[in-house]
Amino acid sequence: PGRTVVAVDDSGTVLGTAKMNPNHMGGASHIASASFMVDPQYAGRGVGRALGEHVLAWARAEGYRAMQFNAVVETNTGAVALWESLGFQIMTTLPEGFLHPTKGYVGLHIMYQQL
Numbered sequence: 001p002g003r004t005v006v007a008v009d010d011s012g013t014v015l016g017t018a019k020m021n022p023n024h025m026g027g028a029s030h031i032a033s034a035s036f037m038v039d040p041q042y043a044g045r046g047v048g049r050a051l052g053e054h055v056l057a058w059a060r061a062e063g064y065r066a067m068q069f070n071a072v073v074e075t076n077t078g079a080v081a082l083w084e085s086l087g088f089q090i091m092t093t094l095p096e097g098f099l100h101p102t103k104g105y106v107g108l109h110i111m112y113q114q115l
């Protein structure tokens with residue numbers, strides 16, 4: 001039921017990738033999830049936004065009723081701002097949910113939006 005896409009430039013260079021899938025099975029399978037990775041070399045050029053818009057359009061087209069991100073590290077402020085600008089809200093923050101390699105234990109956001 002899931003899908004993976006890559007973002008490429010005109011020459012075919014892979015700039016980033018996104019994976020989209022149901023967040024759970026069974027009674028919660030109407031909620032989608034997704035994850036993203038942009039090549040740091042190509043960050044800040046709108047690739048992440050394009051991938052985010054793509055997974056939301058996919059989820060709507062597939063009939064999902066919401067999208068949930070399970071683990072957005074609170075210190076990943078660029079990602080948090082991007083997801084908020086695409087309509088996601090921070091539903092809760094798991095205290096010390098993530099062990100950051102340099103910052104130690106930091107919060108982990110669950111972000112969500114109904115479609």
Ligand SMILES: CC(C)(COP(=O)(O)OP(=O)(O)OC[C@H]1O[C@@H](n2cnc3c(N)ncnc32)[C@H](O)[C@@H]1OP(=O)(O)O)[C@@H](O)C(=O)NCCC(=O)NCCS
Pocket residue numbers: 036037038039042043044045046047048049050069071072073076077078079081082085
């Ligand atoms: C998060 C990630 C997907 C963003 O991809 P990107 O291609 O750099 O993002 P974009 O160029 O589309 O930036 C879009 C928005 O992100 C935000 N943003 C990006 N970098 C930022 C930074 N350093 N500080 C603040 N905001 C930032 C801005 O709101 C920007 O808004 P704009 O479109 O109005 O300029 C990318 O940095 C990445 O792969 N990071 C590592 C993996 C990761 O964190 N994945 C997501 C886990 S939830």
